[in-house]
Amino acid sequence: MSSNPSNITAIVGAQWGDEGKGKITDFFAGESDYVVRFHGGNNAGHTVVVDGNTFKLHLIPSGIVYGEPISIIGNGVVVDPKALLNEIAYVKAKGVFPKLMVSDRAHVIMPYHIALDGALSVHQGSLAAGSTRRGIAPVYADKVFRNGIRMIDLLEPDVFREKLDVGYAFSKGIIEKVLEQSLDITMDEIFDTYINYGQQLKRFICDTSVELYLAHKAGKSILFEGAQGISLDVDHGVYPYTTSSNTAAGHLSTGTGVCFRNIGRIIGVVKAYLSRVGESPLPSEILGDEAIALREKGAEYGTTTGRPRRVGWLDLVQVRQAVRVNGLTEIALTKLDVLNGFTELPVCVAYDVDGEHIKEMPASLTQYRNAKPIYETLPGWGDLPEDVLEKGYDVLPEPIKEYISFIEKEVDCPVKIISIGPQRHETIIR
Numbered sequence: 001m002s003s004n005p006s007n008i009t010a011i012v013g014a015q016w017g018d019e020g021k022g023k024i025t026d027f028f029a030g031e032s033d034y035v036v037r038f039h040g041g042n043n044a045g046h047t048v049v050v051d052g053n054t055f056k057l058h059l060i061p062s063g064i065v066y067g068e069p070i071s072i073i074g075n076g077v078v079v080d081p082k083a084l085l086n087e088i089a090y091v092k093a094k095g096v097f098p099k100l101m102v103s104d105r106a107h108v109i110m111p112y113h114i115a116l117d118g119a120l121s122v123h124q125g126s127l128a129a130g131s132t133r134r135g136i137a138p139v140y141a142d143k144v145f146r147n148g149i150r151m152i153d154l155l156e157p158d159v160f161r162e163k164l165d166v167g168y169a170f171s172k173g174i175i176e177k178v179l180e181q182s183l184d185i186t187m188d189e190i191f192d193t194y195i196n197y198g199q200q201l202k203r204f205i206c207d208t209s210v211e212l213y214l215a216h217k218a219g220k221s222i223l224f225e226g227a228q229g230i231s232l233d234v235d236h237g238v239y240p241y242t243t244s245s246n247t248a249a250g251h252l253s254t255g256t257g258v259c260f261r262n263i264g265r266i267i268g269v270v271k272a273y274l275s276r277v278g279e280s281p282l283p284s285e286i287l288g289d290e291a292i293a294l295r296e297k298g299a300e301y302g303t304t305t306g307r308p309r310r311v312g313w314l315d316l317v318q319v320r321q322a323v324r325v326n327g328l329t330e331i332a333l334t335k336l337d338v339l340n341g342f343t344e345l346p347v348c349v350a351y352d353v354d355g356e357h358i359k360e361m362p363a364s365l366t367q368y369r370n371a372k373p374i375y376e377t378l379p380g381w382g383d384l385p386e387d388v389l390e391k392g393y394d395v396l397p398e399p400i401k402e403y404i405s406f407i408e409k410e411v412d413c414p415v416k417i418i419s420i421g422p423q424r425h426e427t428i429i430r
Contacts, residue, residue, distance in 0.1 A: 007216070007220065007221045008221075008258070008262050008263050008265075009028060010224040010249045010252055010265070011025050011225055011269060011332075012226035012229070012230070012247065012249045012266065012267070012322075013228055013230060014268035014269055014323070015271060015322070016228075016232060016274070016275065016278075017227065017229035017231075017232050018275050018276070018277060019229060019269040019271040019334055020271055020335055021046060021225070021227075022046030022048045022057070022062050023422060023424070023427075024267065024334065024417065025063070025223065025225045026048045026050065026065070027417075027427055029062055029065075029223055029225075030063075030066045030068075031221065032069050033068075033070065033221050033222065034070050034215055034220060034222045035062065035063025035064070035070075035223045035225055036071075036074055036208075036212065036223065036225065036258075037059070037073050037074055038074045038225075038251060038252040038255030039226070039251055040136070040243060041059065041078040041109060041136050042059040042083040042084075042109075043058075043134045043136045045302065045305075046225075046227075049422045049423055050065050050424065053094065057087065057091075058087060059073065059080070059083055059087055060084070060091065061073070062225060063223065064091055064100065065091070067097075068099075069099070070101060071098065071099060071100045071101070072101045072103070072256070073100070073101070073102045074103050074106065074209075074255045074257075075208070076106075076245065076246075076256065077103070078109055078140060079107070079108055079151060080108075080134065080135065081108060081109075081154070081197035081198070083134075085197065085200055088100070101204055101211060102151055102201065102205050103208040103256075104151050104152035104207055104208075105151070105152070105207075105209075107139055107140075107148045107149065107150055108139070108149045108151060108154065108194070109135040109139045110149065110171075110190060110194070112167070112172060112175070112183055112185070112190075113139045114133065114134060115184075116138040117135045117138055119181040120138070121133065127241075136243065141244075142167060142170070147166055147167045147171075148167070149163050149167060151198075154194055154195065154198025154205075155198050155205065164190065164191055168190065171183070208257070209256060209257025209258070212256060212257065224252045224256070224263075226247055226249070226252075227247065228243050229247060230247060230248060230322040231318055231361075233248050234246060235248075238280050238281070238361070238368060241278065248326050249266045249328075250325075250326075250327075265330070266326055266328050267329070267331070267417070268323065268330070268332070269332045269334060270314075270322075270332070270334070270415075271333075271334050271335050272336045272403075273294065273311065273313055273314050273335070273339060274311060274313060274315055274318075275298070275300045275310065275311050275312075276311075276312075277305060277309050281368050282312060283317075283351055283371040284312040284313045284314070284348040284375075285311070286311060286312050286313065291311050294311045298335055313346045313348055313373070313375070314345075314407070316348060317348060317349070317359060317360065318361060319407070320359065320361075320410070321361045322411075323411045329413075331408075331414065331416065332416070332419065333407070333415050333417065333419065335419065336418060336419065337384060337420045337421055340381065340382065341382060341383070344377050344379060345403065346373075346376070346377050346378075347378060347403075348374065348375055350374040351367075351373065351374060352371070352372040352374050353370050357374070358371070378399065378402060378406060379402070381397040381400055384397070384400075388420065388428070389420075389426065392428050392429075393418065393428050396428075414430075416430050417429055417430075418430070
């Protein structure tokens with residue numbers, strides 16, 4: 001029996017959630033016994049490229065694309081059963097038979113949550129976060145209201161009906177009486193459809209907390225895969241322009257039932273520049289031809305929505321917070337190759353807010369809206385050497401090494417993983 005904490009690794013986003021976590025998770029997933037999602041829902045997206053085959057996943061952990069690891073959807077995740085069944089069919093069609101477990105305590109996204117999501121986004125106006133309208137915020141709200149329906153309830157028709165009576169009436173009232181929208185689906189339609197989903201998913205639903213506890217005791221390796229990034233964390237992010245769950249590494253304990261003391265390694269994924277899907281102020285955002293060039297070169301379009309991402313220069317105020325709040329042990333720096341060919345690279349090291357120099361993310365929305373980036377400009381580089389993957393870090397151009405060292409010094413965290421392409425092997429370990 002092992003009590004060695006180093007067999008548990010967490011990978012989390014250190015920016016706005018599209019940092020390339022899928023690639024980094026994929027790098028480790030093949031050697032893990034378990035790969036676990038601990039928050040969010042099918043509003044997140046991970047793109048994984050394996051042997052030239054591209055997988056776009058939204059709910060199932062990236063580890064599913066390998067035959068061996070067991071993929072776990074933890075209790076902190078919210079599950080759209082239809083989306084989950086579609087994703088299971090998707091990976092099967094690509095020749096992968098899913099080794100999957102879904103927490104019996106995970107909350108279920110209902111059709112009225114999706115309807116309410118759209119109605120709320122209209123109501124929130126300029127404070128709306130740019131929701132993917134997949135029902136994420138309303139299902140988390142119902143969880144806290146204690147109106148929620150959990151995966152286990154889909155297997156118990158009497159309890160499901162009892163809870164559905166309450167949850168449906170509550171959301172219907174808000175949609176129709178408060179937000180003056182309409183809810184077209186009936187409660188009977190939902191009941192029949194979701195009982196059927198429960199039967200289709202029954203073999204996957206179990207107590208995943210116990211499974212992971214026993215796996216850890218047996219010395220198995222467990223990889224936790226975060227969705228989104230620190231600035232979307234509902235507590236620590238740029239509220240209210242956030243997601244509806246906690247994206248920080250500490251949430252993996254509540255989101256899975258695994259003790260936080262057992263985490264050995266916390267890797268924060270940082271894109272070498274900035275991108276963002278959704279609404280909010282974005283101090284280091286760039287616009288115009290420069291933005292178009294960077295977006296096209298980096299293929300910056302949302303995995304889940306297909307929306308063009310807003311792009312900008314690397315913001316170390318944001319990364320500094322990610323290091324502190326997540327307790328990062330190291331950084332994985334992605335998409336460095338996208339910056340090839342720029343003659344100079346601005347890096348945001350602080351904000352100017354009405355003449356005040358700010359180095360940490362402000363809670364004040366007024367301050368964040370008024371924040372102007374304070375840049376330090378570093379020299380760019382040309383193409384990478386052809387033998388870089390063979391010879392590693394030592395043959396990287398000096399300006400890249402300077403860029404990496406600058407990041408490390410500013411945020412007080414080592415960069416140990418460097419990604420220079422979408423393929424799994426296009427990775428340098430220091």
